[in-house]
Amino acid sequence: QVTLRESGPALVKPTETLTLTCTFSGFSLGTRGVCVSWVRQPPGKALEWLALIGWKDDKFYSTSLKTRLTISEGTSKNQVVLTMTNVDPVDTATYYCARVLSNNWGFDLWGRGTLVTVSS
């Protein structure tokens, strides 16, 4: 069974660095064609794509956020980590991770998301 679960702090202060972890099971990031991506959704607003890491360790980022984002494989082989520097209240959102398969570039499975609030 394929599952993904996001974890991280519920509250961060402005200017701090946010670190989120996606822990997955049922697939391997080392398998050809397998990727993991992050998407966020501010309360009441639309989905926004953030970043993706592929099976060859290639990485892609949102144009508007790329100077603040880093996506990487975690210390465990079944984890992907997203860091966002210098957070602001506008970064308040539910953050989702999802599996992406390169044969259709669609997000076929999603985690339940984790709500992050940026406030002093």
Add this chain to the structure above:
Amino acid sequence: VMTQSPLSLPVTLGQPASISCRSSQSLVYSDGNTYLNWFQQRPGQSPRRLIYKVSNRDSGVPDRFSGSGSGTDFTLKISRVEAEDVGVYYCMQGTHWPFTFGGGTKVEIK
């Protein structure tokens, strides 16, 4: 840029619904595929993919959902809306980096 319309779609149960998604550039990739996806997000839930590569339904998706289109213009149709279809629908392109989502269409029952 992915532009969806309408923003809100009130529908009578059992009636059809249609959502439009327009891209600012062609979504045909160099391999000949068009990486256009549709997602459903029910209230309080994570998004769920319904359609990939324009018209391919995911496993478990009712056949009342269908996707069509080409190039820059795409449509998601629900042949007969049921109560469980209430939610927000998003298109998303995976052809060009960065990936982009449409702004969403809220489907509600009249």
